[in-house]
Amino acid sequence: MNKEIFSHIPCGQTLPQNNIHAVSVSMPSLQDVIDYEEQTPEILEKITVAYPRFIMHPYLKLLAKYLKEKYKISDSYEVVLLSSKKAVEVVSSKYFIHNKIEINEPFGVILVQNGTSQLQKVLKFIQHVGYNLSSRLAEDYLYKVGIISKLHQENLEEKTKAKEILISNLATAYKQPTKNICLNPSGMNSMYCVLKGLKDIQAKNSRTILVQLGWLYLDTMNIVNHYFEENKIFHDISKLDLLEEFLKKDGLKVSAIVTEIPTNPLVQTVDLEKLKNLCKTYSIPLVIDSTFATPYNLDLNAYADIYVESLTKFACGNADVLMGAIILNETSKISFISQEFFKHCDEPYIKDIQRMAFQIKDYKKRVKKISSNTKKLVEYFKTASFIDEIFYCLQEKYATNYKKLMIDEESICGIVSVTFKKDFQKVYDNLNFAKGPSLGTEFTLLMPYTYLAHYDLITSKEGNKFLEKISLPINLIRISVGTENIEEIIKEFEKINFI
Structure with a gap:
C-alpha cells in the first residue's frame, strides 16, 4: 500500500516543519484558528513560532530578555526590537519615544513603557510597516553570546x-x-x-x-x-x-x-x-x-x-x-x-x-510547476460535486483581463480560493494539507482566509454585512497550490466526498 504524502501536522508545528525560521505555523483545525484569533492561553502555549510580523519570534524574545539584563532596564519598560536604527527613527518619531539610556547594538532597540496603550500601538505599527528584526540576526547574536548552543543548518549562498x-x-x-x-x-x-x-x-x-x-x-x-x-x-x-x-x-x-x-x-x-x-x-x-x-x-x-x-x-x-x-x-x-x-x-x-x-x-521552475498543477486542480474542482464557488485567475468575469497579461498558456496564478457545499469546519479539519498563514510554498498550503485575516468582521453583525457587501465569503479556503504530484493533491481533496 502506497504511503499517503499528506499527513496531519500537529498544531504549533512550524511550516516548513522543523525550521526555526519558518514564517508559517500549523493550525490544523478551525477551532485552532478561532483560539488563535481569540488568543486563548492554551493556543499560545502551542504556537510559539508563526508569521514574524504577527507573533514575536522566540529568538527575539530571548534577545530582548538578554538586552534587558545587559543594560539593566527596569521591568516597567518593554524592550522592542527593530530591523535597524533607521526603523527606530520612524517608530520613535511617530510615538514620541526617547530611550533614556544609551543602547549600542547593530540593530534597532526602543524602550516602551509597560501598562500603557502605547505599547500595543507601537507593536501594531511595526506589524503594519514591517520593520521586523531578522530571526537569523537574533540567532547569530544569541549564539555569539552563548545563549543558544547551535545554529540552524540550512543551504546558504556565498x-x-x-x-x-x-x-x-x-x-x-x-x-x-x-x-x-x-x-x-x-x-x-x-x-x-x-x-x-x-x-x-x-x-x-x-x-x-x-x-x-x-x-x-x-x-x-x-x-x-x-x-x-x-x-x-x-x-x-x-x-x-x-x-x-x-x-x-x-x-x-x-x-x-x-x-x-x-x-x-x-x-x-x-x-x-x-x-x-x-x-x-x-x-x-x-x-x-x-x-x-x-x-x-x-x-x-x-x-x-x-x-x-x-x-x-x-x-x-x-x-x-x-x-x-x-x-x-x-x-x-x-x-x-x-x-x-x-x-x-x-x-x-x-x-x-x-x-x-x-x-x-528555482523561482521560475517552481512557478511553472505550480501553474501547471493549479490548472489541473481547477479543472478537477469544476467537476467536483462538493464545490460551491471557485475563485481563480481565469474565472469567466476576469478571464480576458488575465489572458492579455499571460506570458504563456501555462501562466496561471498558483492561488485558488473555494467555498463548499458541505460543512466548512468538517472540510477544513479533515484535509491533511499543511494549514496556516502565508502562500507561495512548494508544499500545498491551505488558509481559512477570512478567519485569519478578518476575524473581527466575522464576529459582528456589521462586519458580516460588510463582508457580504464586498463579496468576501466567510467560509472560504485559500489554496496555495504546491509542486507535489497533482494526482496526490487531487486524491487528498477527494476525501471531501466522504465527509
Whole structure:
C-alpha cells in the first residue's frame, strides 16, 4: 500500500516543519484558528513560532530578555526590537519615544513603557510597516553570546555573491536594470517605503488622495490609513466606471493608485488596459503588488510604474525568509526619483539575503510547476460535486483581463480560493494539507482566509454585512497550490466526498 504524502501536522508545528525560521505555523483545525484569533492561553502555549510580523519570534524574545539584563532596564519598560536604527527613527518619531539610556547594538532597540496603550500601538505599527528584526540576526547574536548552543543548518549562498545573485535574478525576471531594484526586510516594508515615498512626493505637488483599488491585503490597507488622511477605496475592480467618474472630478489630486494583480484572496484581475489609460490621462503612478502574479506568470511591464513583491512567497518557495522588494519600471512615463522610495528602505540581514539567493534560483521552475498543477486542480474542482464557488485567475468575469497579461498558456496564478457545499469546519479539519498563514510554498498550503485575516468582521453583525457587501465569503479556503504530484493533491481533496 502506497504511503499517503499528506499527513496531519500537529498544531504549533512550524511550516516548513522543523525550521526555526519558518514564517508559517500549523493550525490544523478551525477551532485552532478561532483560539488563535481569540488568543486563548492554551493556543499560545502551542504556537510559539508563526508569521514574524504577527507573533514575536522566540529568538527575539530571548534577545530582548538578554538586552534587558545587559543594560539593566527596569521591568516597567518593554524592550522592542527593530530591523535597524533607521526603523527606530520612524517608530520613535511617530510615538514620541526617547530611550533614556544609551543602547549600542547593530540593530534597532526602543524602550516602551509597560501598562500603557502605547505599547500595543507601537507593536501594531511595526506589524503594519514591517520593520521586523531578522530571526537569523537574533540567532547569530544569541549564539555569539552563548545563549543558544547551535545554529540552524540550512543551504546558504556565498556571502560575497548573495546580494548580486538575488538582485540579478529579480532584474532578469522583471526585465529591469539592477539599479531599479531595492530589497527590504519584509514585503510590507516594501509597500510602506513606496507609500511613504509617495507621501513625500505629494507634499511637493499637492496631490493628496491615494486610491485603493480592490480589497487589498490587510496591512496594505492599514498603512494607507496611517499615512493618507485622504484615501478613496473602490472595492469592486470590475466597476472601473466608478473610478473614472471619481477621476473626472478629483484625478489631479490623486498621488497614486494601488492595487494587487490578481487580488487576494478572490484572485480577480482588473482591466489593466483601461486602468492604465485612466492613470495616463491624469498622470497618476500605478503601484502593483505583483506577489500573486509573479514576473513569470504575467507581463506587467506596460502597466506598472512601481512593483512591490513579497519575496517571502513564491520567490522563496519555502516560507522561511521574510523579505520584500521594490522594483521601479524603467519604461514608466511617470518621472520618479528612486531615492524618494529607496531612502526609506532597510537592508535585510545578510544571512536572509544568502538564504533567499539560494532559494530564488528555482523561482521560475517552481512557478511553472505550480501553474501547471493549479490548472489541473481547477479543472478537477469544476467537476467536483462538493464545490460551491471557485475563485481563480481565469474565472469567466476576469478571464480576458488575465489572458492579455499571460506570458504563456501555462501562466496561471498558483492561488485558488473555494467555498463548499458541505460543512466548512468538517472540510477544513479533515484535509491533511499543511494549514496556516502565508502562500507561495512548494508544499500545498491551505488558509481559512477570512478567519485569519478578518476575524473581527466575522464576529459582528456589521462586519458580516460588510463582508457580504464586498463579496468576501466567510467560509472560504485559500489554496496555495504546491509542486507535489497533482494526482496526490487531487486524491487528498477527494476525501471531501466522504465527509
